[in-house]
Amino acid sequence: MAVPASPPRGAVAAELAAAIDATRRLPDAADRLVAMLSEGAPLYAGRGSNEAERMRGYVLASFETLGLPAEAVPFVLEELETGRNPYAVAAAGRALRGATMVPAEAPELLVAAIARLLGHDDVVSFERFAPDAHVGNARTALGELASTLALLGPRAKRALPSLRALVDGEGASFSPAVRAELDEAVRALDPDVSTPVSCCGRSDHERAAATADAHHGSAAPAELRALTLEDQDGRRLTVSEAFSGRPTALAFFYTRCTNPDKCSLTVTRLAELARRLADEELDANVAGISYDPAFDRPGRLRSYGADRGMAFSPRCSLMRTIGPFDPLRDAFDLGVGFGPVTVNRHRLDLVVLDASLVVARRFERRLWHEDEVLDALRAAREPIRPPRPSPPRSSRARGRERSSGRRAAGSR
Amino acid sequence: MDVDRYRKRYEAELARALASERRGRAGTRSRADGPAGAASRADAIRAAPIDEENLAGRVVELLATLRDRGEPVAVREAALQALGALDFLGPRFEPFRADYRQALREVATDPRRRLRENALELLAIAKDPFAQDLLRRGLERPEDALVSNARALQFLAYDDHAAIAPLARRVYERATGTAREEALRVLATDPRSERLFARLLEDKSEKPSIRRISASALQTLNPEAFEKAARRIVADDGDSNDIRATALAAMAHGREAGERSADPRFDDTVRALIETTRSTALRSSIRRFLRATEA
Numbered sequence: 001m002a003v004p005a006s007p008p009r010g011a012v013a014a015e016l017a018a019a020i021d022a023t024r025r026l027p028d029a030a031d032r033l034v035a036m037l038s039e040g041a042p043l044y045a046g047r048g049s050n051e052a053e054r055m056r057g058y059v060l061a062s063f064e065t066l067g068l069p070a071e072a073v074p075f076v077l078e079e080l081e082t083g084r085n086p087y088a089v090a091a092a093g094r095a096l097r098g099a100t101m102v103p104a105e106a107p108e109l110l111v112a113a114i115a116r117l118l119g120h121d122d123v124v125s126f127e128r129f130a131p132d133a134h135v136g137n138a139r140t141a142l143g144e145l146a147s148t149l150a151l152l153g154p155r156a157k158r159a160l161p162s163l164r165a166l167v168d169g170e171g172a173s174f175s176p177a178v179r180a181e182l183d184e185a186v187r188a189l190d191p192d193v194s195t196p197v198s199c200c201g202r203s204d205h206e207r208a209a210a211t212a213d214a215h216h217g218s219a220a221p222a223e224l225r226a227l228t229l230e231d232q233d234g235r236r237l238t239v240s241e242a243f244s245g246r247p248t249a250l251a252f253f254y255t256r257c258t259n260p261d262k263c264s265l266t267v268t269r270l271a272e273l274a275r276r277l278a279d280e281e282l283d284a285n286v287a288g289i290s291y292d293p294a295f296d297r298p299g300r301l302r303s304y305g306a307d308r309g310m311a312f313s314p315r316c317s318l319m320r321t322i323g324p325f326d327p328l329r330d331a332f333d334l335g336v337g338f339g340p341v342t343v344n345r346h347r348l349d350l351v352v353l354d355a356s357l358v359v360a361r362r363f364e365r366r367l368w369h370e371d372e373v374l375d376a377l378r379a380a381r382e383p384i385r386p387p388r389p390s391p392p393r394s395s396r397a398r399g400r401e402r403s404s405g406r407r408a409a410g411s412r
Numbered sequence: 413m414d415v416d417r418y419r420k421r422y423e424a425e426l427a428r429a430l431a432s433e434r435r436g437r438a439g440t441r442s443r444a445d446g447p448a449g450a451a452s453r454a455d456a457i458r459a460a461p462i463d464e465e466n467l468a469g470r471v472v473e474l475l476a477t478l479r480d481r482g483e484p485v486a487v488r489e490a491a492l493q494a495l496g497a498l499d500f501l502g503p504r505f506e507p508f509r510a511d512y513r514q515a516l517r518e519v520a521t522d523p524r525r526r527l528r529e530n531a532l533e534l535l536a537i538a539k540d541p542f543a544q545d546l547l548r549r550g551l552e553r554p555e556d557a558l559v560s561n562a563r564a565l566q567f568l569a570y571d572d573h574a575a576i577a578p579l580a581r582r583v584y585e586r587a588t589g590t591a592r593e594e595a596l597r598v599l600a601t602d603p604r605s606e607r608l609f610a611r612l613l614e615d616k617s618e619k620p621s622i623r624r625i626s627a628s629a630l631q632t633l634n635p636e637a638f639e640k641a642a643r644r645i646v647a648d649d650g651d652s653n654d655i656r657a658t659a660l661a662a663m664a665h666g667r668e669a670g671e672r673s674a675d676p677r678f679d680d681t682v683r684a685l686i687e688t689t690r691s692t693a694l695r696s697s698i699r700r701f702l703r704a705t706e707a
């Protein structure tokens with residue numbers, strides 16, 4: 001039987017599940033499934049957020065039995081760090097069970113995910129794709145996460161203090177079944193057994209590099225420089241006019257985002273970043289560009305930014321494209337997918353551009369901190385010389401690359 | 413710790429608590445009591461105080477009552493209401509949240525229309541994917557519909573990431589009455605529907621309710637386009653005074669405090685209008701508009 005590399009665009013849930021199940025049986029299943037995690041993968045196009053999240057969760061859970069490849073680790077950690085959908089976060093917990101070596105920060109992120117989902121727990125099942133009202137032997141998302149911690153045992157002992165604090169502080173808010181699993185996890189983490197923790201795992205100071213290790217030296221193409229943007233006050237200017245001549249921290253967001261750890265936090269941190277730049281008298285731009293330009297009109301951008309502390313100025317702005325967002329998505333290889341009306345899922349994306357609009361540093365998928373971006377902006381004051389200018393790729397070529405999924409987003 | 417053993421011990425404790433509560437209400441749980449008995453049991457459920465000591469037992473009993481299709485619908489509805497009230501306990505209700513949501517999913521396909529509609533609405537408010545699938549299926553295949561098209565659209569609209577705009581557009585094209593209005597409300601956050609709303613807003617042959625929804629939607633999607641259309645409507649003596657009043661009130665509402673008027677000639681038209689119109693609604697909107705403009 002010929003099995004597609006990914007489910008057909010527009011496929012219904014049953015077809016999706018069948019395609020993912022079939023992919024799991026292929027010899028190169030892990031590679032193919034990692035490719036399906038990219039937000040821009042065609043299988044998510046035109047779907048709602050719930051459906052997109054469920055599909056990602058179903059794919060992620062596959063790594064429990066297939067083994068967790070290194071390329072999938074950033075997706076798992078991202079989900080544990082900022083995910084809000086109980087199914088997808090629980091699936092990330094499941095995926096972690098397939099890791100031969102546990103990423104160093106994963107146990108702490110598991111505990112943080114339990115705390116974050118408290119109040120949103122739900123029955124989850126990875127046996128079949130469609131949601132079911134009559135799940136036998138039902139387990140909940142919190143139970144799955146606690147169970148993963150217990151299974152990791154001493155390998156997760158670094159998270160023991162925060163796990164104990166969570167159980168002591170919030171114990172009464174967990175169901176007896178989840179509480180039992182958490183108690184079990186505390187016991188499992190407790191023994192002072194020395195076990196190697198990490199292969200693909202990184203310590204905290206290494207994490208910064210993990211989020212920011214992608215350096216791009218290629219020059220900004222002419223069409224990107226000429227792309228028209230509109231700021232929160234309705235002023236129109238090209239990318240070149242807006243950002244050339246000084247380094248720029250450019251993040252992406254949209255005002256309809258429902259995840260407080262993503263767009264809302266991004267804009268709040270951009271505001272703080274702009275304040276820090278002013279304090280240090282560092283000449284740089286800070287800007288956010290909306291994924292949802294048709295909805296995020298100037299007035300909406302202005303109030304969204306003001307509510308999050310942005311002091312607008314020529315160096316600090318929120319913007320939208322005039323017309324489609326695709327040119328920016330392609331130019332910066334952003335991790336974002338769209339439903340029929342708005343975004344259905346996106347990763348965190350921030351790029352630091354030098355004065356000539358060359359990407360000097362990228363922060364993607366994981367939470368970034370102002371200090372890291374400030375360092376990158378200071379470093380970007382010296383223009384990057386591209387080692388070898390490459391011709392701009394056609395959008396069709398980029399589309400082929402994205403849909404073939406050979407290059408996992410976030411793995412660069 | 414043995415998780416299974418812990419769970420069994422907990423379930424046994426719950427069963428004991430449940431039995432104790434049932435004994436405490438001896439004589440009130442007979443299904444043979446008829447409608448009067450059912451009504452008094454429903455009243456008792458609604459009136460029962462929150463017992464912190466035995467919250468788990470209370471929730472387990474309410475969930476069992478809600479799920480039990482053999483119970484009178486009035487009793488099950490009372491159980492659903494009581495659970496909804498307990499939901500407001502916040503952290504104290506958290507241990508039961510997943511069970512509660514799963515029970516709602518079971519009831520979402522119940523033969524009792526009002527009960528399943530209530531369950532579906534509670535799930536839809538929580539953007540529940542199971543409920544969204546059921547509602548979407550009902551809109552696509554009327555034979556599977558669990559609630560009316562209007563209610564389904566209303567429930568799905570709680571989630572503006574639910575990707576139902578294409579479906580709402582189809583319903584809008586084929587439906588009349590409330591379903592058509594609800595379809596437009598769904599489309600009110602879809603930038604691709606801007607031209608549709610601009611057309612409907614200025615179409616005097618449309619029902620006032622449709623034009624009001626269109627005014628609100630267009631103002632959300634494109635305030636500048638709304639402002640232009642609204643000026644034409646307000647200045648048109650041949651248009652409905654109610655719609656002119658709505659348009660003007662929305663213009664006043666969308667104006668920032670102290671914002672200068674972009675069109676002084678229009679302001680003069682509005683000032684002149686207050687002298688001639690007999691419409692109370694329009695006069696009220698004119699006063700509001702002038703206050704906003706002159707503030």
